[in-house]
Amino acid sequence: MPDIIVPAIQQAIKLITSGDPEVYATVYRTIYVAGLGTLLSCLWSIPIAVFIGLYNFRGKWVIKGIFNALIGIPTVALGLLLFLLWSRQGEFGSLNLLYTLNGIAIGQAILVTPIIVSFTANALGNADTQLRDLAKTLGASGFRTNLRLIRETFWSMMLSVTAAFNRGFGELGIATIVGGSLAGETRVLTTSIALDLNRGFFDIAMAYGVILMAIVIILALTVSLIEHIKNEDITWKKFSFWKMY
Amino acid sequence: MNTATKTIAVLLIIIIITGIGAYAYLQSTHQNPQTTPTPTPTLSPSPSPSPSPSPSPSPTSSPSPRPTASPTPSPSPTPSPTPMPSPTTLRVATTTSLYDTGLEDTPETLKNGTVIKSDLKDAFQAKYPWITINFIALGTGAAIASAQRGDADMLLVHSPSQELTYLKGGYGVDRKIVAYNFFIIVGPASDPAGISGMSNVSQALINIYNAAQTPGSNVLWFSRNDASGTNTKEISLWQAAGYNYTQLTNTTLNGSWFKSTGTGMGATLLAANYYGSIGGYTLSDTGTYLAYSTRGDIQLKTLIQGQQSLLNVYSAIIDNPQTITGTNFDASLLFVSYLASSEGQQLIGNYGVTLYSQSLFTPIIPLLSGAVSNDTLLTWIKSYAYMDSTPAISAAGTECPPQYRYNAGNLYSITYVSNNNAQVSIGLPNYYITDGQKVTTLQTAPTQSNSKVYRV
Numbered sequence: 001m002p003d004i005i006v007p008a009i010q011q012a013i014k015l016i017t018s019g020d021p022e023v024y025a026t027v028y029r030t031i032y033v034a035g036l037g038t039l040l041s042c043l044w045s046i047p048i049a050v051f052i053g054l055y056n057f058r059g060k061w062v063i064k065g066i067f068n069a070l071i072g073i074p075t076v077a078l079g080l081l082l083f084l085l086w087s088r089q090g091e092f093g094s095l096n097l098l099y100t101l102n103g104i105a106i107g108q109a110i111l112v113t114p115i116i117v118s119f120t121a122n123a124l125g126n127a128d129t130q131l132r133d134l135a136k137t138l139g140a141s142g143f144r145t146n147l148r149l150i151r152e153t154f155w156s157m158m159l160s161v162t163a164a165f166n167r168g169f170g171e172l173g174i175a176t177i178v179g180g181s182l183a184g185e186t187r188v189l190t191t192s193i194a195l196d197l198n199r200g201f202f203d204i205a206m207a208y209g210v211i212l213m214a215i216v217i218i219l220a221l222t223v224s225l226i227e228h229i230k231n232e233d234i235t236w237k238k239f240s241f242w243k244m245y
Numbered sequence: 246m247n248t249a250t251k252t253i254a255v256l257l258i259i260i261i262i263t264g265i266g267a268y269a270y271l272q273s274t275h276q277n278p279q280t281t282p283t284p285t286p287t288l289s290p291s292p293s294p295s296p297s298p299s300p301s302p303s304p305t306s307s308p309s310p311r312p313t314a315s316p317t318p319s320p321s322p323t324p325s326p327t328p329m330p331s332p333t334t335l336r337v338a339t340t341t342s343l344y345d346t347g348l349e350d351t352p353e354t355l356k357n358g359t360v361i362k363s364d365l366k367d368a369f370q371a372k373y374p375w376i377t378i379n380f381i382a383l384g385t386g387a388a389i390a391s392a393q394r395g396d397a398d399m400l401l402v403h404s405p406s407q408e409l410t411y412l413k414g415g416y417g418v419d420r421k422i423v424a425y426n427f428f429i430i431v432g433p434a435s436d437p438a439g440i441s442g443m444s445n446v447s448q449a450l451i452n453i454y455n456a457a458q459t460p461g462s463n464v465l466w467f468s469r470n471d472a473s474g475t476n477t478k479e480i481s482l483w484q485a486a487g488y489n490y491t492q493l494t495n496t497t498l499n500g501s502w503f504k505s506t507g508t509g510m511g512a513t514l515l516a517a518n519y520y521g522s523i524g525g526y527t528l529s530d531t532g533t534y535l536a537y538s539t540r541g542d543i544q545l546k547t548l549i550q551g552q553q554s555l556l557n558v559y560s561a562i563i564d565n566p567q568t569i570t571g572t573n574f575d576a577s578l579l580f581v582s583y584l585a586s587s588e589g590q591q592l593i594g595n596y597g598v599t600l601y602s603q604s605l606f607t608p609i610i611p612l613l614s615g616a617v618s619n620d621t622l623l624t625w626i627k628s629y630a631y632m633d634s635t636p637a638i639s640a641a642g643t644e645c646p647p648q649y650r651y652n653a654g655n656l657y658s659i660t661y662v663s664n665n666n667a668q669v670s671i672g673l674p675n676y677y678i679t680d681g682q683k684v685t686t687l688q689t690a691p692t693q694s695n696s697k698v699y700r701v
Contacts, residue, residue: 061251087519099521176508176512180508182506183470183504183506183507185501191508192507194507198341198507199387199471
């Protein structure tokens with residue numbers, strides 16, 4: 001195992017420091033599609049999650065169950081469905097979304113919708129009902145109550161958004177089928193790994209994998225650190241530990 | 246709804262889904278039972294239709310695996326069943342282009358549902374039931390790397406230059422050419438670069454290059470750029486036309502008319518078909534193109550075919566048991582011998598006729614052993630795929646230089662024998678231009694009829 005990981009890390013450092021514009025472009029494209037996909041998805045997922053999380057209605061358990069199930073939708077199946085819809089003979093072929101980055105982004109937005117909906121709805125559902133009643137008695141309207149509750153569960157929502165971003169960042173099916181992995185246009189990190197695997201350059205493929213994981217870890221740690229600072233209100237000078245001595 | 250109703254509803258859904266799944270599973274195993282290798286042969290009480298499993302359309306399937314010895318009703322040399330060797334697995338690393346045609350393990354399924362077991366896996370496993378053969382489909386580069394590591398026991402690829410490197414490195418032995426066909430250059434029906442029907446492939450590529458440079462043109466070229474056999478051929482074509490392939494792939498230098506997909510042949514064909522308003526040109530192997538075209542998945546037309554530089558030769562190489570440990574040499578040799586045998590060659594030649602009305606591959610043994618004569622084609626094949634003992638590609642050599650032969654037995658003296666007196670003619674590869682017309686493809690006058698009959 002170490003003789004696979006260590007050369008991969010070395011190769012990854014070599015790739016990054018080589019200054020090859022294609023490597024940077026690939027990383028940028030991956031961040032672009034995953035980021036745009038997540039942002040787009042938030043636009044419609046958060047309202048759906050609020051509705052599911054905060055309101056009771058008949059068949060709520062069915063809807064929740066379906067969204068929970070769709071978290072695990074296979075990316076190739078979704079990619080194939082979108083390919084058929086967006087091809088020239090498909091219903092939405094005139095949108096010209098095939099083999100474009102925006103097409104991948106929209107595909108990933110659809111992919112991560114269940115993740116954001118399920119986790120956020122769950123967090124909202126578990127939010128303190130007393131807080132809700134309190135807000136109502138203090139005169140807040142329905143909308144402002146919901147806003148207040150969303151603020152309370154903000155970090156759970158950030159968790160779901162991070163999870164959604166990671167899912168989009170590391171998925172292969174949609175990027176390959178919808179994007180086509182065209183060099184210089186729609187090639188992202190995951191399709192680069194698949195390509196180098198196919199070519200037999202396993203060390204470069206592992207290096208791209210290391211780069212992918214490194215970015216994901218850095219972003220997740222950053223979000224976690226911000227949450228930590230916000231919640232515990234740590235200022236850099238406030239080390240009571242040192243004050244002891 | 247109260248909790249009890251909800252629980253019952255969920256359970257019902259689960260039961261229904263499981264039921265559908267089980268029903269589908271039972272239906273599929275009832276139609277095509279796997280011929281699992283068993284340590285002891287079972288004598289089927291009913292006489293089997295024929296001792297040799299020739300690809301005949303038989304929708305009914307026998308429930309028990311066929312023994313290699315004939316059953317008792319017909320006269321057999323051995324009065325008691327010979328014990329079958331212990332079950333073993335054979336892994337063949339192959340390229341995605343070859344695998345996607347279906348020759349290796351996809352039976353031809355007609356629209357009415359009848360399944361014709363005309364693929365290599367079914368036929369070989371029917372003949373040698375103790376061997377389970379698995380095909381690992383990767384790009385040629387990855388397939389060769391996989392075999393080199395011993396993850397596969399043998400190679401079935403179509404890239405003579407890479408095969409030569411493999412032999413030279415001492416990783417492979419007993420190379421055997423098994424089939425050939427031609428690559429084709431396909432493109433949009435509107436053909437903006439005007440290359441349709443050209444016989445000079447280099448000139449056609451120059452035309453495409455020049456047409457792509459003119460501002461406002463919609464000429465695009467799609468390349469796999471994945472070190473596959475098809476890609477190796479494409480690189481050699483661009484080189485023959487006077488271009489440096491690496492420079493071509495550099496989009497900052499060249500502009501974006503040269504698209505590298507990095508994916509398999511099918512995905513590249515789809516990209517060449519669906520990209521932009523009219524798509525673009527690409528080099529494709531026959532099988533994948535026909536498969537996608539007859540299904541209507543792509544509307545690209547065959548523009549150039551049958552030229553010497555487009556020759557595509559498929560070979561098998563066995564992993565060298567002296568340098569790569571843990572590989573299955575005996576089963577590999579058996580499979581390569583099967584591919585080169587009359588039965589295997591007929592199967593290769595017949596594959597695809599049912600689905601595409603033409604064969605996807607042309608067996609090579611009839612040509613090499615002189616059963617059929619076509620000197621031009623033979624010269625082309627030798628110049629492209631024969632190797633001498635230097636080792637180097639040389640028409641004066643053989644399919645496998647002597648220093649790379651190991652325990653080959655009579656592998657290199659196999660000649661072609663037809664089953665009965667049926668007419669055996671080598672078809673010149675016939676390809677459909679998608680308006681349905683079959684055309685001959687070789688430039689020189691054909692010495693054989695244009696039929697491609699192998700059925701006996």
